[in-house]
Amino acid sequence: MCNATKYLVQAFNMRPSLSCSICVTFLWIFALNAKETLKTAQTRFINELSGYTSELASKINTIESFLAEVRAKRQLWSTNPEAYLANPLNSYALIRRLHEDWSYFEAYMNDAVGSSQAANVNKLIEEEAPKVEQLVEAMETLVRLQTYYDLDVEQLAQGLIDGKQSSCPLNTLDCFALAELCQQKSLPQLAFAWYRAALDSFNYAQQSELYEKVYDLTVFDLYGKYANIH
Incomplete structure (x- = not known):
């Protein structure tokens, strides 16, 4: 149990209901982590990643446009390259493309994509992202609730707690992080689950x-971790 739940137990000399523990526990967690900060940070991270994908898509579109042009030209001489290159206009155009176009595209390919977004995300991580201590506290709190109330891992993973469905289930990474924590804390049965x-x-x-x-x-x-649990 978290400190807040322990205070409840001491105050009322009774086992608190799961609903009560959840409410107090996560009000306490949000007080530590500032709910609005978490929401804002998540929104900003999504926006930066979306901007990054837009720049990537733009770069891909530019390269694909160039590839479509050079592939079309290659198709013209693929059946009879000798005759094609015998024409001085054709040979000139091919030499120019090989000399200039590919040099420009080498530079274009080496040009970093999304550097501003990457810098913004780095700043976001440094200033607003939860620290490792906050992550560990949130995981330990969930494991304490799970242990104290004998909560089913499968239901928790599906987003079901105290008979209520959360907005979304836990994903593979969520479950994996909890498994790793349980393994570190010598809770093999929970880690296995x-x-x-x-x-x-x-x-x-x-x-x-x-x-x-x-x-x-x-x-x-994942299978290796699962099979080697002890």
Whole structure:
């Protein structure tokens, strides 16, 4: 139990209801983390990432437009390159493209995309993102509630607590982080259940590439953690 819930138990000399514990616990967490700051930071992060994807899309469109043009020109001489290059206009145009166009595109490819957005996200992380201590406190609070009230991991992972459905279930990364915490705290049964929940929520088609490239986490890593729990 968190400190706030312990105070309730001491004050009333009774086991508080789950609803009461949830209310007090997360009012306390929000007091520590400033709910509006969390909401604002999330919105700003989404906006910066959206701006970054827009710049990436613009760059991809530019390159694809160039590729469409050069592929069309290549198609003209692919059947008979000797005859095509025998025409001085054609040979000149090809030489110019190979000398100039590719040099320009080399520079364009090396030009960083979204540098301003990356700088803004870095500043956001430094100034407004929750610190590791706040994350650990939130996870420990959830695990304490789970242990004290014998809450089912599968239901929690699905977003169900005290008979109420949250706005969204926990994703693979949410479950994995809780499993890692339980493993660190020598709670193997809870760790096993949370690893299982992480696997159950893993959508290979949609998440495999994302998790591997961004989070360096593969489904094989999850299975390994799950199988080696002790």
